[in-house]
Amino acid sequence: MKLGRFSYKNNEQYGVLINKTKILSLSVISPYYRRLIPKRLEDMILQNHKTIKKVENMLSGIKKDNEEAVYDLTEIKFLPPITHPPKIVCLGLNYYDHAAEAKAEVPDEPVIFMKPSTTLTGSNQPIVKPKFVKQLDYEGELVIVIGKKGKNIPLEKAEDYIFGYTIMNDVSARDIQFKDKQWTRGKSFDTFAPLGPYITTANQIGNLNNLRIKTWVNGELRQDSSTKNMVFNVFQIVHHLSKVMTLEPCDIIATGTPAGVGTFMKPPKFLQVGDEVKIEIENIGILVNKVVE
Numbered sequence: 001m002k003l004g005r006f007s008y009k010n011n012e013q014y015g016v017l018i019n020k021t022k023i024l025s026l027s028v029i030s031p032y033y034r035r036l037i038p039k040r041l042e043d044m045i046l047q048n049h050k051t052i053k054k055v056e057n058m059l060s061g062i063k064k065d066n067e068e069a070v071y072d073l074t075e076i077k078f079l080p081p082i083t084h085p086p087k088i089v090c091l092g093l094n095y096y097d098h099a100a101e102a103k104a105e106v107p108d109e110p111v112i113f114m115k116p117s118t119t120l121t122g123s124n125q126p127i128v129k130p131k132f133v134k135q136l137d138y139e140g141e142l143v144i145v146i147g148k149k150g151k152n153i154p155l156e157k158a159e160d161y162i163f164g165y166t167i168m169n170d171v172s173a174r175d176i177q178f179k180d181k182q183w184t185r186g187k188s189f190d191t192f193a194p195l196g197p198y199i200t201t202a203n204q205i206g207n208l209n210n211l212r213i214k215t216w217v218n219g220e221l222r223q224d225s226s227t228k229n230m231v232f233n234v235f236q237i238v239h240h241l242s243k244v245m246t247l248e249p250c251d252i253i254a255t256g257t258p259a260g261v262g263t264f265m266k267p268p269k270f271l272q273v274g275d276e277v278k279i280e281i282e283n284i285g286i287l288v289n290k291v292v293e
C-alpha cells in the first residue's frame, strides 16, 4: 500500500493510493471497518505491520463501492505522512558516491544528526528560504518509517521494526552548516524537511538494495543513483541506531543522500527563490517543492 496524509476541504485525513490519480480516504471509511482500518495513520503504524496484508486484501474488495471516499489527487493538499514523529534521525555520508564528491572518508559507523519535527512539510508545499540564507541546497533521501518499539535490535530482526518507506528532502543551508561545523542550525529551519507524498509499506518496496533515487531542479537531473551505493543499508541503520536510542513507532530515519548536491557542483549551484525540486524514489513516488522567500 501507498499511504498518504492530506487535507480535503480543510479536513485532515489519510488514505491509500488506488491508482495514479486517485486516493481512497481511509479516515472516511474507517467507521465502517473499525476492526481493521484505524481512524488515524499513526494507529495503523502502531498495529503490527503484519496486519497490512489483511488490510490490503480487504481494500481490494471495497474500492469500487466507496465513491464518496475517493478523491482525485488534484482535489487534495498533501501533508507530511508523519506530522509529529518522536524523532527525525538523519545520516550523513551514507552513499559512496556522495562521500567521494565531498572528498570525505567513508565512515565505519553511521554518522547521525537530528532535525526538529517543525522542519516537516508536505509535497507541493513551499520550502521557505530565510533571506539571510545564501547557500540553500537539496538532498534527496530514502526514509525509513519505524513501526515497532525496539532497543538493541539484532541485524537479522531489523526488518520487523520497519513499517515502510518514504522520501525526504534534507534541505540544508550550506553557509550555516559549514560555518557551524555541525548540522543542527543549518538543517533545522521550518520547512527544511519536505516529506512524502506516500509511505510505501515495507512489503511493497521491492529490492531495497537497488532502488533508483533521482533529484531534479527545474527539470535538470542533478542526482541519479541507487540505494546499492549506500554505505549502511536500511537494516544495518536500524540495528546501529537502536544501540544508541530506543526506536519508537513513527520515528523517521533519513538514510543519507547520493552524489549530485548543489554545493559540490563545479561551480556550486544553490537553490534560488522560484526553483522547483523534484525527488523520485522507485516504488514510492515523487516529492515536489518550490522555494519561496
Ligand code: MG
Binding pocket: 090, 091, 092, 139, 141, 170, 254, 256, 257
Ligand atoms: Mg542529508
